[in-house]
Amino acid sequence: MEMDIARILIHCDDIEARVKNMAAEIGNRYTGDETGLTLVPILSGSIIFLADLIRQLPLKMKIALVQVSTYPGSATLPQTPKTVLELSGEVSGRNVLIVDDILDSGRTLRRVQGMLRERGAKSIRTAVLLRKPAKAPPDVVVDFVGFDIDDLFVVGYGLDYDDHYRNYPHVAVLHADVMP
Ligand code: IMP
Ligand code: MG
Numbered sequence: 001m002e003m004d005i006a007r008i009l010i011h012c013d014d015i016e017a018r019v020k021n022m023a024a025e026i027g028n029r030y031t032g033d034e035t036g037l038t039l040v041p042i043l044s045g046s047i048i049f050l051a052d053l054i055r056q057l058p059l060k061m062k063i064a065l066v067q068v069s070t071y072p073g074s075a076t077l078p079q080t081p082k083t084v085l086e087l088s089g090e091v092s093g094r095n096v097l098i099v100d101d102i103l104d105s106g107r108t109l110r111r112v113q114g115m116l117r118e119r120g121a122k123s124i125r126t127a128v129l130l131r132k133p134a135k136a137p138p139d140v141v142v143d144f145v146g147f148d149i150d151d152l153f154v155v156g157y158g159l160d161y162d163d164h165y166r167n168y169p170h171v172a173v174l175h176a177d178v179m180p
Contacts, residue, residue: 001164004178006173006174010149010170016052019146027058029125036093036122037062037094040063040099040116041099042067042108042109043067044158045101045158045159046101048157064087065088066112068081068083068084083111091120093122096116098124100128101158103130103131106137127142130147132151153179161174161178
């Protein structure tokens with residue numbers, strides 16, 4: 001795995017520190033209104049971020065999973081998002097916090113935010129670890145952002161290329177020959 005990595009963009013120590021700050025920001029936002037909080041992590045890219053974030057969040061919460069596939073297989077350009085796994089819990093009348101790894105073209109989040117609105121969530125907020133500001137469209141609102149990055153295809157800390165590298169601890173860029 002190490003051989004395929006061209007460079008580390010964000011070191012795991014910096015991710016850890018930022019996730020801690022994000023948890024504090026999120027905790028403050030929900031203080032006084034933490035009844036009926038449901039986190040909706042978007043599988044599979046959000047799993048590492050989710051695991052680190054929720055252990056820093058002293059809020060009572062439920063978790064409802066959803067899976068959307070935007071980059072099937074080895075695609076590095078977004079395709080039309082497909083819901084692979086329907087939402088695993090009830091969100092009607094609940095405060096919902098969507099958790100995702102990255103805001104890129106915004107198609108995935110637009111779809112999930114719309115789905116949660118249709119299902120009658122009381123409030124919808126979104127937390128992403130990464131955002132590519134060069135591409136993020138203005139209509140897709142995110143409330144909590146870990147890092148803004150350049151328009152690069154990145155892997156690690158949950159993010160994959162062809163379902164690999166999710167377990168790489170840092171956010172990194174692959175060698176050009178790995179990603180034809
Ligand atoms: P969007 O729908 O284009 O905003 O893309 C969102 C989803 O695509 C994310 O949840 C990621 O799973 C995936 N994605 C977007 N950019 C990258 C990247 O640079 N590396 C790996 N996955 C990415
Ligand atoms: Mg994803």
